[in-house]
Structures are given as structure tokens and as C-alpha cells.
Amino acid sequence: MAKKIEQNLIFREKTFNIDETGFINGDITCELHGIPDSGTVIHAFVELQSKGKVCLISDVTKRFLTKADNQIYMSVFGQLDGNALPDSYQIHYSLSRHVDSVRAEPKLPSNMGSSQFTTPAKTLLGRSKWNASGGNKVKSLLVHNRDGEFSISSVIELGKNWDRTNVVARYNMNDINAYLFETYNSPIIFLSDHFVEGSETLFCDFLFFKAEQWRELPLSTELIIDRVQ
Numbered sequence: 001m002a003k004k005i006e007q008n009l010i011f012r013e014k015t016f017n018i019d020e021t022g023f024i025n026g027d028i029t030c031e032l033h034g035i036p037d038s039g040t041v042i043h044a045f046v047e048l049q050s051k052g053k054v055c056l057i058s059d060v061t062k063r064f065l066t067k068a069d070n071q072i073y074m075s076v077f078g079q080l081d082g083n084a085l086p087d088s089y090q091i092h093y094s095l096s097r098h099v100d101s102v103r104a105e106p107k108l109p110s111n112m113g114s115s116q117f118t119t120p121a122k123t124l125l126g127r128s129k130w131n132a133s134g135g136n137k138v139k140s141l142l143v144h145n146r147d148g149e150f151s152i153s154s155v156i157e158l159g160k161n162w163d164r165t166n167v168v169a170r171y172n173m174n175d176i177n178a179y180l181f182e183t184y185n186s187p188i189i190f191l192s193d194h195f196v197e198g199s200e201t202l203f204c205d206f207l208f209f210k211a212e213q214w215r216e217l218p219l220s221t222e223l224i225i226d227r228v229q
Contacts, residue, residue, distance in 0.1 A: 007034040009044075009093055009217060012071070017226040018080070024048075024056065024225065025077040030091065032070050039066045041096035041166040041180060041209045046076040048086040049219070055084040064168050064180040085225065091217045096166045096209035100132035104204045106141040108150070115144040135159020136208045148198040154191045156206065162187035166209040171196045173203055 009030050016026040028046055041064055048056040058076035065072065074091070106118035118141045120130035130138040139155040158165050162184060169191055170178040179194055196202065 007032055007040065007095060009033075009042075009091070011091070011217065011220075014089075015226075016086075016223065017228045018085070019228050022080045023077070024080050024086070026075065026089075028074045028076075028089075028091065030072050030074070032065050032072065032095075035065055035067050035070055036098065037067070038098035038101070038207060039064055039168065040098070041065070041168065041211075042072055042093055043096075043211070044072055044074055044091060044093035046074050047090045047092060048076060049088045049090070050084045050086050053084075055080060055086055062180060064178055086223060088219055088221045089223055090219045092214055093216070094211055094214045096211045099134050099165075099208045099210050100136065101208065102130050102132045102136075102138050102206045104130055104138055104141055104206070106143050106152075106202060106204060108143055108200075108202055109145040112145055112147055115142060117142050132206075132208055134161060134165075134208065134210070136165065138204075138206055141204060143202065145198070146195075150196045150198055150202060152194045152196060152202075152204065154204070154206075156189050156191065158184070158187040158189065158208075161210060164211045166211060167191075168207040168209065169194060170205045170207065171202065172199065173205065 009032050012029040012031055014028045018024040043060050043062050045060045046058040047054055056076060056078050058074055061074045063072050107116045109116040120128040136159050137157050139157055142153045144151040167181045168178055
């Protein structure tokens with residue numbers, strides 16, 4: 001059994017300021033250490049407190065992190081009552097564990113403006129070669145040739161844990177061409193209009209991640225807020 005790698009979220013830097021109307025703006029940068037080769041999906045948000053009570057919460061930031069790109073940036077802003085100036089903050093986050101991956105090599109359209117539709121090949125037992133564990137599967141791929149650039153659309157069916165599944169689509173083994181999808185209304189999802197430079201071959205990697213429990217960094221009282229005009 002492979003040894004589980006401990007992943008640690010490390011605080012790096014922060015800036016907070018408030019104007020004369022009571023509008024506060026804050027930015028926080030953290031790094032995730034111990035990222036496996038498959039990468040990690042992270043969800044995180046910032047909670048500001050005043051005298052032990054929550055006074056402002058940021059939106060949830062979502063990112064696909066790799067060993068080469070391991071930073072997450074969070075922003076929190078809003079209008080505050082003058083009597084509720086924050087004196088502390090806390091970062092809440094959830095990591096998603098890599099479950100499985102599918103690599104598909106679709107057929108490519110040869111002519112400008114044309115498209116090519118590909119469905120998965122079958123094994124000798126009749127099972128799709130684009131199936132992953134957990135009931136996740138890639139159903140089909142459509143590649144459109146737009147003046148030498150490929151536009152890629154795909155249909156994906158998620159398993160029974162679809163509401164806790166994050167999907168990362170990556171093309172030609174390049175993290176720059178990586179797209180994260182994490183919120184769905186049904187187990188059938190349609191990913192459309194992903195653009196990749198034209199090439200003789202196209203590798204489409206679909207990585208499936210399962211969201212784990214939320215955790216938090218220790219409450220920090222080291223909060224300095226600059227006043228701006």
C-alpha cells in the first residue's frame with residue numbers, strides 16, 4: 001500500500017486595508033506543500049472575526065495545484081460596521097484526493113473548420129477504455145479545427161459520489177492547459193470550448209478528485225489593517 005503523503009497548507013503573506021467608509025479589503029497567499037504528482041484540488045475561504053464573532057467571510061476560492069504551481073490566493077472584502085473592526089482571521093480549506101484518471105486520444109479533424117467526433121474503444125470484455133474507478137467515465141469527445149487551433153468538448157458521466165467529485169481536464173500533458181470543474185447539477189456534465197494549439201496528436205487527460213472534509217489553520221490574531229483614503 002502506498003504511503004500517504006501529508007499535505008500542509010502554509011501561510012505566506014497578507015495585506016489588509018480599510019477606507020474611511022468602513023470598506024475593508026484583504027488578500028492572503030498560502031502555499032500547499034506535499035502535493036503528489038497527480039496534483040491536488042483545493043477549496044479555501046477566509047473568515048474575519050471581531051472579539052470572537054464572525055464579521056466577514058470571503059467567497060470560496062478553488063484551484064488545481066501542482067508541485068510547480070502550489071500557491072492559492074484568497075480575497076475578502078466588504079462593508080463593515082465601525083464597531084466591528086476585525087482583530088483576527090482564520091483560513092478554512094478542503095483538499096480533494098486523486099481517485100483515478102482517464103487518457104483519451106481522440107481523432108483529429110484534418111481540414112480547417114471541420115470537426116471529428118470520437119467515442120471510446122471497447123476492451124475484449126466490452127468495457128469502455130475511458131472508464132475510471134468510482135463509476136466515473138468519459139463518454140465522448142468532439143474536436144473542432146479552428147484555423148489550426150483545436151476546440152475540445154467532452155461529455156463526462158460521474159459516479160455515485162458525483163456531488164463530491166472535482167474534474168480536471170488537461171491537454172497534451174501541459175498544466176497550463178488545465179481546466180478545473182467542481183460544481184454540478186447532475187452526474188452528466190458537458191465541458192465545452194477548451195482551446196489547445198494544433199498538433200499531430202492530442203492527449204486528453206481527465207483527472208477525478210474526491211473532496212475530503214474541511215479543516216482550518218489556527219486562528220491568527222496577527223492582523224494589521226492599514227487605513228487608506
